[in-house]
Amino acid sequence: MIDMIEKEDNVISEEEAAQYDRQIRLWGLEAQKRLRGSRVLLVGLRGLGAEVAKNLILAGVKGLTLLDHEQVTEESRRAQFLIPVDADGQNQAQASLERAQFLNPMVEVKADTDQVETKSDDFFLQFDAVCLTGCSRDLMVRVDQLCASKNIKVFCGDIFGYHGYMFSDLGQEHHYVEEKAKVVKPSEQANDGPEVKKPKIDLNETTMVKKTASFCSLKEALEIDWTSDDSKARLKRTPPEYFLLQVLLKFRTDKGRNPDPCSFAEDSLLLLQIRDDVLEAMGVNPELLPDSFVSYCFSEMAPVCAVVGGVLGQEIVKIAVLHVLVTSYFKLECINGNIYMGIWHLDISRMNKTLI
Amino acid sequence: MPELISLSLSLSLSLSLSIHSMLVDGGTTSDWQGRWDHVKKFLERAGPFTHPDFEPNTESLQFLLDTCKILVVGAGGLGCELLKDLALSGFRHIHVVDMDTIDVSNLNRQFLFRPQDVGRPKAEVAADFINRRVPGCRTCSLFASGDRLIFFFSLNTEFHIIVCGLDSVIARRWINGMLLSLLVYEDGVLNTSSIIPLIDGGTEGFKGNARVILPGMTACIDCTLELYPPQINFPMCTIASMPRLPEHCIEYVRILQWPKDKPFGDGVGLDGDDPKHIQWVFQRSLERAAQFNITGVTYRLTQGVVKRIIPAVASTNAVIAVLYICADSAYGTLNNYLVFNDVDGLYTYTFEAEKKENCSACSQVPQDMHFSPSATLQEVLNYLTDSTSLQMKSPDITTTLDGRNKTLYLQTIASIEERTRPNLGRTLKELGLVDGQELAVADVTTPQTVLFKLSFTS
Numbered sequence: 151m152i153d154m155i156e157k158e159d160n161v162i163s164e165e166e167a168a169q170y171d172r173q174i175r176l177w178g179l180e181a182q183k184r185l186r187g188s189r190v191l192l193v194g195l196r197g198l199g200a201e202v203a204k205n206l207i208l209a210g211v212k213g214l215t216l217l218d219h220e221q222v223t224e225e226s227r228r229a230q231f232l233i234p235v236d237a238d239g240q241n242q243a244q245a246s247l248e249r250a251q252f253l254n255p256m257v258e259v260k261a262d263t264d265q266v267e268t269k270s271d272d273f274f275l276q277f278d279a280v281c282l283t284g285c286s287r288d289l290m291v292r293v294d295q296l297c298a299s300k301n302i303k304v305f306c307g308d309i310f311g312y313h314g315y316m317f318s319d320l321g322q323e324h325h326y327v328e329e330k331a332k333v334v335k336p337s338e339q340a341n342d343g344p345e346v347k348k349p350k351i352d353l354n355e356t357t358m359v360k361k362t363a364s365f366c367s368l369k370e371a372l373e374i375d376w377t378s379d380d381s382k383a384r385l386k387r388t389p390p391e392y393f394l395l396q397v398l399l400k401f402r403t404d405k406g407r408n409p410d411p412c413s414f415a416e417d418s419l420l421l422l423q424i425r426d427d428v429l430e431a432m433g434v435n436p437e438l439l440p441d442s443f444v445s446y447c448f449s450e451m452a453p454v455c456a457v458v459g460g461v462l463g464q465e466i467v468k469i470a471v472l473h474v475l476v477t478s479y480f481k482l483e484c485i486n487g488n489i490y491m492g493i494w495h496l497d498i499s500r501m502n503k504t505l506i
Numbered sequence: 507m508p509e510l511i512s513l514s515l516s517l518s519l520s521l522s523l524s525i526h527s528m529l530v531d532g533g534t535t536s537d538w539q540g541r542w543d544h545v546k547k548f549l550e551r552a553g554p555f556t557h558p559d560f561e562p563n564t565e566s567l568q569f570l571l572d573t574c575k576i577l578v579v580g581a582g583g584l585g586c587e588l589l590k591d592l593a594l595s596g597f598r599h600i601h602v603v604d605m606d607t608i609d610v611s612n613l614n615r616q617f618l619f620r621p622q623d624v625g626r627p628k629a630e631v632a633a634d635f636i637n638r639r640v641p642g643c644r645t646c647s648l649f650a651s652g653d654r655l656i657f658f659f660s661l662n663t664e665f666h667i668i669v670c671g672l673d674s675v676i677a678r679r680w681i682n683g684m685l686l687s688l689l690v691y692e693d694g695v696l697n698t699s700s701i702i703p704l705i706d707g708g709t710e711g712f713k714g715n716a717r718v719i720l721p722g723m724t725a726c727i728d729c730t731l732e733l734y735p736p737q738i739n740f741p742m743c744t745i746a747s748m749p750r751l752p753e754h755c756i757e758y759v760r761i762l763q764w765p766k767d768k769p770f771g772d773g774v775g776l777d778g779d780d781p782k783h784i785q786w787v788f789q790r791s792l793e794r795a796a797q798f799n800i801t802g803v804t805y806r807l808t809q810g811v812v813k814r815i816i817p818a819v820a821s822t823n824a825v826i827a828v829l830y831i832c833a834d835s836a837y838g839t840l841n842n843y844l845v846f847n848d849v850d851g852l853y854t855y856t857f858e859a860e861k862k863e864n865c866s867a868c869s870q871v872p873q874d875m876h877f878s879p880s881a882t883l884q885e886v887l888n889y890l891t892d893s894t895s896l897q898m899k900s901p902d903i904t905t906t907l908d909g910r911n912k913t914l915y916l917q918t919i920a921s922i923e924e925r926t927r928p929n930l931g932r933t934l935k936e937l938g939l940v941d942g943q944e945l946a947v948a949d950v951t952t953p954q955t956v957l958f959k960l961s962f963t964s
Contacts, residue, residue, distance in 0.1 A: 170614050171614070
């Protein structure tokens with residue numbers, strides 16, 4: 151019955167075609183097939199992880215491995231809809247597995263309860279894309295360096311209370327295609343006036359142009375030198391949330407956990423201290439991050455998880471599979487009296503100049 | 507390394523303040539000291555749009571959670587995401603309404619439904635899922651449309667907020683009109699406690715929007731009707747004689763060939779859900795395409811054109827649903843229309859849609875209509891359907907003549923349609939209408955009649 155599809159090799163089954171119909175109409179059959187062949191690693195199954203898992207599983211990847219060594223707590227369960235209500239004490243990945251698999255039986259969903267730091271390099275190399283949530287800075291940098299060199303796409307994301315960010319590293323040589331309007335060359339006949347000689351752009355006809363782009367690593371992004379002259383200008387355009395991220399990652403490294411609502415008082419004090427230390431070390435005025443940040447960065451807020459998870463999930467699908475996206479950025483979405491969706495593109499060339 | 511563009515694109519919206527308060531797992535007491543300080547500042551003051559049930563005090567958080575009653579209209583792509591986010595955010599009194607049953611093509615994004623649920627009512631399955639997953643949350647469902655929905659509304663006007671995840675403009679206009687009809691005016695002044703905020707929006711592929719409507723105060727659906735892109739309807743001449751695209755071929759078969767050939771019998775309409783019908787249209791479309799050397803007719807495209815299918819994906823719905831939540835509150839401070847697009851990178855923009863002074867739905871002012879006395883009623887009818895600011899579907903027109911109610915033209919009841927059809931060919935003068943005549947127009951796009959004032963041009 152569905153003639154077109156049967157002609158292709160690597161056939162999509164009728165069942166898949168029916169289920170994925172609405173998105174195939176969006177990105178095409180070829181892209182869906184590529185999606186169907188990709189294996190993704192998702193580290194961290196808290197609120198953000200659950201949202202990303204949902205979006206990837208619904209989209210129809212080949213396999214998704216859920217990696218998390220932590221146990222379910224009441225707090226972690228709050229923004230996570232995959233974990234059943236009576237699962238406190240179980241492993242987070244394990245507890246999420248049933249509902250996750252249920253979302254789409256056509257995807258191979260696996261749970262891995264190991265700690266991500268204990269995984270060998272080889273482990274990561276079996277995937278087409280890796281998504282890290284809730285990971286330490288050192289681990290993210292290590293995995294990013296390892297994967298980017300092997301053309302495995304790396305995505306990082308976190309939610310700290312009302313703030314969320316995501317980062318993508320598509321490697322040194324990311325190939326993509328861009329749709330460009332066709333340029334129609336003027337005809338040879340010289341009868342008409344000079345206007346006809348100009349090449350015209352035909353908006354109805356487009357061609358797909360292959361391009362390559364290069365992205366900065368997470369390490370470079372986190373180690374920008376803010377003391378140079380160029381950086382002063384960049385500082386003005388940089389959202390303060392970038393520095394918030396630096397502070398929170400340092401907290402995570404020092405304490406081995408995120409700020410905890412149960413120890414709000416002492417964690418708040420520590421956060422303020424870290425803020426002072428980190429920003430000073432970077433050569434940046436601590437006032438860039440006012441004290442009030444402390445009350446907005448505990449726990450994971452469900453709606454923030456959903457937005458960042460939505461965009462992150464879609465970016466993984468688009469970039470890892472569809473080869474159509476080009477930019478690498480920090481997407482910082484912060485809710486602290488304002489809803490703030492920011493995209494920030496890193497300018498590599500200027501960075502290079504400042505290092506010399 | 508090649509240079510990458512450095513730019514930062516940012517946007518501020520004002521946030522609903524009780525979103526902070528909502529983000530507590532209902533019933534637990536794990537609030538730490540100072541957690542809600544920033545929220546308390548706002549909850550301890552009244553604002554201009556404060557709902558009357560909302561009393562500024564230090565127990566506001568729990569009060570809001572326990573009493574806020576939300577109606578979610580539509581349990582599809584947006585509806586599923588909305589229900590999940592609302593429930594996890596702590597709302598506990600949720601009603602969900604949907605007139606559809608679950609289809610297999612819903613499963614790529616409507617994640618509260620699984621293959622074994624196909625055929626069951628969406629509202630019921632969605633409510634079941636939420637009630638099982640979120641302790642303390644009580645979600646009630648209604649599988650209804652039309653009259654049952656009107657009845658439901660008449661019984662349940664104490665919703666604090668209405669949130670829509672609809673798939674048709676007509677339905678949106680209907681809800682909009684319904685909420686406008688609930689407004690109470692005292693001596694011409696709007697009683698703000700009769701306002702029920704409406705959060706609306708929609709998604710299509712990678713694009714979406716979310717908006718806040720305070721009926722009677724801010725721009726309503728009809729105020730911004732022109733923002734909706736027109737339905738893609740190809741010109742008949744293209745379809746009939748000069749097709750260029752595969753879509754033209756399919757439309758030819760759907761509009762012209764099907765009624766002529768009657769392939770499945772007399773009076774059997776084209777059913778987009780019947781694979782045999784689609785197969786027939788597909789084959790005929792291929793034949794037509796071959797005549798004009800057009801490529802690209804596929805079964806999938808045929809289905810898409812016949813059913814007017816809109817592509818959809820889970821992630822856009824996830825994002826837009828949350829923006830609804832953020833707009834969603836006793837205050838409704840998203841001001842007031844946000845668009846989102848992640849086709850290429852990420853783009854979002856917010857602006858304040860303005861209330862239209864002479865909006866046919868919310869302005870309470872009779873609409874002006876200018877016609878020559880020798881214009882026919884048919885011309886008036888065409889104006890009502892073709893005008894981009896009215897976009898009526900099948901208007902019924904009545905007026906008062908000699909102190910008595912007179913039906914000029916009514917399409918919705920066959921016998922009356924037949925009786926009043928000759929009026930269409932008569933001029934306004936012949937019908938006895940005078941300058942300044944008031945016409946009352948009823949239509950499926952609005953629950954209330956719209957009043958028009960007829961001004962004669964010379």
